[in-house]
Structures are given as structure tokens and as C-alpha cells.
Amino acid sequence: GAGVSQSPSNKVTEKGKDVELRCDPISGHTALYWYRQRLGQGLEFLIYFQGNSAPDKSGLPSDRFSAERTGESVSTLTIQRTQQEDSAVYLCASSLARASIYNEQFFGPGTRLTVL
Amino acid sequence: DQQVKQNSPSLSVQEGRISILNCDYTNSMFDYFLWYKKYPAEGPTFLISISSIKDKNEDGRFTVFLNKSAKHLSLHIVPSQPGDSAVYFCAASGDGGSNYKLTFGKGTLLTVNP
Numbered sequence: 001g002a003g004v005s006q007s008p009s010n011k012v013t014e015k016g017k018d019v020e021l022r023c024d025p026i027s028g029h030t031a032l033y034w035y036r037q038r039l040g041q042g043l044e045f046l047i048y049f050q051g052n053s054a055p056d057k058s059g060l061p062s063d064r065f066s067a068e069r070t071g072e073s074v075s076t077l078t079i080q081r082t083q084q085e086d087s088a089v090y091l092c093a094s095s096l097a098r099a100s101i102y103n104e105q106f107f108g109p110g111t112r113l114t115v116l
Numbered sequence: 117d118q119q120v121k122q123n124s125p126s127l128s129v130q131e132g133r134i135s136i137l138n139c140d141y142t143n144s145m146f147d148y149f150l151w152y153k154k155y156p157a158e159g160p161t162f163l164i165s166i167s168s169i170k171d172k173n174e175d176g177r178f179t180v181f182l183n184k185s186a187k188h189l190s191l192h193i194v195p196s197q198p199g200d201s202a203v204y205f206c207a208a209s210g211d212g213g214s215n216y217k218l219t220f221g222k223g224t225l226l227t228v229n230p
Contacts, residue, residue, distance in 0.1 A: 031216065035220075040222065042118075042122075043207075043220040044220075056217075105162070105218065106159075106162075107159030107161070108159050109157060
């Protein structure tokens with residue numbers, strides 16, 4: 001069965017450019033999460049979507065970051081005017097049903113973003 | 117300010133021996149703890165979890181121990197196998213109403229030598 005997929009797998013961009021990262025969750029998973037992992041750090045929570053509820057954006061580090069999700073499917077994370085500090089692996093995860101710690105989060109392979 | 121700490125960046129053990137990975141946390145609101153395993157170029161995969169109402173959970177070769185008073189948990193792998201070589205992340209949740217947010221440690225790279 002298909003797992004969580006992310007594209008592109010790698011993205012190199014110049015400082016100041018905008019980038020869009022895509023996540024396809026597992027079919028039927030209503031919850032979707034974005035995390036990032038900077039070099040030598042743990043995963044940092046960015047944003048959470050659950051069905052048609054308002055997303056929890058509390059982890060987004062600045063207003064240059066935004067994310068959208070179409071229904072219960074694809075999500076895109078957009079970073080505007082990228083900075084070198086945005087360089088990281090961006091990971092997407094999905095899980096069944098509503099927010100619950102008992103719903104295992106399934107992660108995609110990540111997008112490695114490098115800002116020159 | 118790291119709320120979940122994995123103080124050992126790496127650990128090397130011999131095949132067949134026990135691997136013990138440690139994790140400390142500072143937030144007393146955490147009530148659920150998870151271990152994820154990550155291979156290079158792949159996303160983390162769930163390994164085992166424990167609720168704060170328990171002090172031990174076992175699944176095959178993997179056992180997680182929780183010491184709430186010390187705010188410490190550990191993952192034991194017995195016997196260790198070369199395929200267990202990966203980065204292991206400790207994660208915690210349960211901080212107030214946002215129990216879906218996982219707070220991760222920096223990870224420990226486990227190498228199991230044949």
C-alpha cells in the first residue's frame with residue numbers, strides 16, 4: 001500500500017525565492033502534520049490539519065511560512081522569501097481520525113531544502 | 117529550550133548484546149511517550165510507545181521503561197541486530213489540549229556491529 005509521499009525529495013533554491021513543498025497523505029487519513037528537522041536537531045512541529053477544522057499553525061516559525069490542505073488530501077507548505085536558516089528536511093505525516101496520541105503518525109521521506 | 121533530551125548522540129553495541137537508549141524530559145504535562153526509528157533518506161517509523169500510567173511496555177525485542185519521578189525513559193533492544201542500526205528518536209505528547217503535537221529529541225544514532 002502507498003505510504004505518505006512528498007515531493008520534491010530535494011530542493012535547492014536561492015535566498016529570497018519562494019518554494020512549495022507537497023505532501024500526499026495516506027488515503028483515508030484525516031489528520032496531517034508538517035514538521036521540520038534542522039541539522040543536528042530533533043523534529044519541530046510546524047502545523048496540523050484535521051478534516052475541515054481550522055489548522056493549528058502554532059508551530060510555524062514566521063509569517064513567511066504558510067500551508068494549505070485540500071479537503072482530506074494533498075497539502076502544500078509554502079515558504080516565501082527563503083532564508084538560509086530555512087534549510088532543513090521538511091517532513092509530512094498523516095494519521096487516522098481525529099487528533100489523538102493513540103493514532104500513530106506515519107511519516108513521509110521528507111523534502112531536503114537547501115537555501116544558498 | 118529542549119523539553120525532550122537525548123544526551124547521547126551515538127551508541128555502538130555488538131550484535132546479540134543489549135542496546136539501551138535514554139531519554140529525559142522536562143515538561144511534567146507530557147503523558148505519552150513514543151520511540152521512532154529512522155533510516156537514512158526515509159521518514160521516521162513508529163516503534164513503540166508508553167502511557168504515563170505504565171512503567172513498562174514490551175513488544176518483542178523492544179521494551180520501553182518509564183520513570184515518571186525522574187522524568188526519564190529508556191528503550192531496550194535485546195538482542196541487538198545489525199538491522200537495528202538507525203537513528204532513534206524519543207518523542208512525547210500530552211501537553212494540554214494539543215496532544216497531537218509530538219515533541220522530539222535530537223535522536224541517537226545506534227550502530228550494531230556484526
